Amino acid sequence: MSNMKNDLRELQQGLEKTGYICDTPTATVLYLAAALGKPVLVEGPAGVGKTAISQAYAEYYNRPLIRLQCYEGIDEAKALYEWNYKKQLLHIQAVAGHELNVAEVEHEVFSDEFLLPRPLLQAITSPEPCVLLIDEIDKVDMEFEALLLELLSEYQVTIPELGTVCARSIPMVFITSNASRELSEALKRRCLYLFLDFPDPELETRILQLKIPGIQSELAGQMAAALRSFRELDLKKTPSIAEAIDWGMALTLMGLETLEAEAVLTTLNVLFKYREDLDKARNIVLKEQEV
Amino acid sequence: MAALLDDLTSFINDLRQAGIPIAASQLDDCFRSLLLVDWSLEPAFHAAISSTLVKDAAWLPVFEEIYGRHFYHFSQQNQAARDRELHALRNGLQNRINGTGSQSGSVLEAGQFSRNPDACQVRRNQSPRLKNPITQDFYGATWEEIRRMEAVFPLLARRLATRMVKKRRRNQNAQLDYRRTMRYSLSTGGVPLNLFVNKREREKPVIVALCDVSDSCLHYSFFSLALVHSLERFFRQVRSFAFIDQTDEVTSLLKQSNFSNLRSQVLLNADTVGDSGYTDYGAAWASFLAKYGDCLTPRTTVLIFGDGRTNWFPSRSDLLKEIKSRVRKVYWMVPETEDDWAKGDSSMESYKKHCDQVFECLNLDGLTRALAQL
Numbered sequence: 001m002s003n004m005k006n007d008l009r010e011l012q013q014g015l016e017k018t019g020y021i022c023d024t025p026t027a028t029v030l031y032l033a034a035a036l037g038k039p040v041l042v043e044g045p046a047g048v049g050k051t052a053i054s055q056a057y058a059e060y061y062n063r064p065l066i067r068l069q070c071y072e073g074i075d076e077a078k079a080l081y082e083w084n085y086k087k088q089l090l091h092i093q094a095v096a097g098h099e100l101n102v103a104e105v106e107h108e109v110f111s112d113e114f115l116l117p118r119p120l121l122q123a124i125t126s127p128e129p130c131v132l133l134i135d136e137i138d139k140v141d142m143e144f145e146a147l148l149l150e151l152l153s154e155y156q157v158t159i160p161e162l163g164t165v166c167a168r169s170i171p172m173v174f175i176t177s178n179a180s181r182e183l184s185e186a187l188k189r190r191c192l193y194l195f196l197d198f199p200d201p202e203l204e205t206r207i208l209q210l211k212i213p214g215i216q217s218e219l220a221g222q223m224a225a226a227l228r229s230f231r232e233l234d235l236k237k238t239p240s241i242a243e244a245i246d247w248g249m250a251l252t253l254m255g256l257e258t259l260e261a262e263a264v265l266t267t268l269n270v271l272f273k274y275r276e277d278l279d280k281a282r283n284i285v286l287k288e289q290e291v
Numbered sequence: 292m293a294a295l296l297d298d299l300t301s302f303i304n305d306l307r308q309a310g311i312p313i314a315a316s317q318l319d320d321c322f323r324s325l326l327l328v329d330w331s332l333e334p335a336f337h338a339a340i341s342s343t344l345v346k347d348a349a350w351l352p353v354f355e356e357i358y359g360r361h362f363y364h365f366s367q368q369n370q371a372a373r374d375r376e377l378h379a380l381r382n383g384l385q386n387r388i389n390g391t392g393s394q395s396g397s398v399l400e401a402g403q404f405s406r407n408p409d410a411c412q413v414r415r416n417q418s419p420r421l422k423n424p425i426t427q428d429f430y431g432a433t434w435e436e437i438r439r440m441e442a443v444f445p446l447l448a449r450r451l452a453t454r455m456v457k458k459r460r461r462n463q464n465a466q467l468d469y470r471r472t473m474r475y476s477l478s479t480g481g482v483p484l485n486l487f488v489n490k491r492e493r494e495k496p497v498i499v500a501l502c503d504v505s506d507s508c509l510h511y512s513f514f515s516l517a518l519v520h521s522l523e524r525f526f527r528q529v530r531s532f533a534f535i536d537q538t539d540e541v542t543s544l545l546k547q548s549n550f551s552n553l554r555s556q557v558l559l560n561a562d563t564v565g566d567s568g569y570t571d572y573g574a575a576w577a578s579f580l581a582k583y584g585d586c587l588t589p590r591t592t593v594l595i596f597g598d599g600r601t602n603w604f605p606s607r608s609d610l611l612k613e614i615k616s617r618v619r620k621v622y623w624m625v626p627e628t629e630d631d632w633a634k635g636d637s638s639m640e641s642y643k644k645h646c647d648q649v650f651e652c653l654n655l656d657g658l659t660r661a662l663a664q665l
Contacts, residue, residue, distance in 0.1 A: 004327065005332060024334035028328060029342045193342050
């Protein structure tokens with residue numbers, strides 16, 4: 001029990017080494033997920049590092065990362081497994097001339113050899129524990145979500161022709177969602193819930209310093225403060241952390257040590273990708289300049 | 292030991308009373324997590340509880356408020372006192388989980404969380420019950436509750452948009468793409484295993500939204516206006532009009548303002564008050580037809596947001612009939628149940644005849660459901 005603090009600190013430091021800074025609540029959820037063997041459901045605005053957290057976790061524990069990018073219309077053939085029917089057809093044609101009984105051929109055709117494992121099946125049949133990332137689950141249909149329930153609670157998959165495949169190792173599962181659709185209660189119950197928001201200026205300063213070699217700490221601090229006020233605007237697309245890093249790169253390349261209004265105005269297009277957003281941000285900067 | 296365990300008990304009761312859905316298995320997870328983390332680290336304690344009990348970001352503010360109320364003193368205590376309490380509580384929890392085996396969740400449920408209804412009652416009176424902003428009725432909502440609705444609004448708008456995209460995809464009555472299907476069938480020896488279809492774009496309607504912005508359905512109307520405009524990309528064009536007893540176009544106002552100052556922008560700048568200053572649907576129809584009649588075409592879908600309460604002025608449903616005859620569809624979204632339509636000064640009964648469909652939209656949930664059917 002008393003080690004928990006150390007474990008947590010170790011986890012935080014380890015993740016930081018891979019380039020991901022997380023706060024204590026986030027680290028706690030990761031720690032609990034590993035201890036309880038439960039998936040983590042990560043929600044939050046776009047660009048706060050929902051996907052990056054699983055990548056950092058995989059890197060730190062040196063586990064393979066298996067990623068399932070969800071999209072509308074994804075089905076089990078793309079996510080779970082598929083029979084390699086072309087190979088099956090070829091096989092049937094190849095044995096057509098020989099004297100073989102039908103049952104035998106059928107048995108052969110529905111065996112491991114003709115099975116194409118897709119990410120979910122790969123994740124649970126992997127001999128060493130892996131990290132499974134199910135990205136943007138809110139894009140899939142309800143039916144597909146139901147399919148995930150068996151996998152996430154029992155860590156097993158039922159293939160009608162083969163039987164039930166149990167996990168050889170329990171994968172660490174991350175599920176990300178942009179909350180564009182209400183997820184089912186059943187899925188939510190099975191997961192630990194982690195809501196990631198944009199970092200506070202202090203944390204963002206640290207992120208900028210970690211990610212941008214040679215940035216002046218004063219500049220990083222001022223950038224974080226500016227980003228915070230930008231994110232308070234009513235924008236079509238809020239600047240993400242990745243864009244903030246690009247912005248910092250641009251500013252350091254320009255040789256800045258502190259934030260100057262003129263440089264900000266010329267580099268705003270790194271942060272804002274809509275004309276309306278650009279105008280709003282520019283107005284704020286100009287107003288600030290007058291004061 | 293009792294202090295903190297009792298606190299945890301009443302805390303969970305309060306969460307449930309606030310409407311946060313917490314299943315028995317979640318309690319189980321929560322206690323297991325609490326046994327795993329070091330409680331002297333407050334963020335870890337907090338994360339263990341919140342990640343197991345709250346699974347929807349919309350509930351987080353409610354959770355934080357209740358958490359603060361229950362565990363404020365916890366962070367204020369000195370280390371020794373806290374450790375003592377924690378140790379006792381940990382033993383208590385451990386016994387509970389061990390002693391009851393696999394059914395711990397349900398036993399905890401029965402034994403601990405519903406034993407004392409009187410205590411619950413007292414607490415309920417002390418703290419005003421928070422309602423779920425999505426399913427709470429517009430009618431009778433306090434300002435604070437309206438603000439809470441505004442907070443979840445962007446989320447709802449996004450969900451509605453996703454639903455519209457999906458519906459659009461499903462609705463396409465597809466035709467077989469013969470050429471593509473044949474080409475791909477070659478790789479399977481001429482057997483067409485995959486069918487490909489031609490997707491046809493459905494024509495987007497022009498939306499004309501008419502909103503009653505009088506006192507009686509003010510909040511309702513603004514949520515509707517904002518929601519309709521958030522769906523702009525699904526329509527060829529959206530034009531919005533506000534009225535009390537005179538109609539004025541607010542399309543450009545809506546484009547300029549954001550959701551938070553929408554209300555004041557429209558009330559200050561739109562010319563919605565005519566001679567009487569009281570809601571008068573008849574006069575509003577007349578001025579709409581006179582000033583903006585040319586926007587009604589067979590491609591137009593008219594959405595009307597209002598309670599149909601005419602202040603005993605003539606309802607002029609003949610004018611609504613005229614509108615109906617010139618457009619494709621007329622839908623009316625009412626913030627009242629059908630039972631109330633015949634009561635008081637409501638003219639919904641006579642307006643209903645000239646609408647293709649009338650939707651009851653008592654709350655944000657109803658409103659999004661109605662709009663999703665467009």
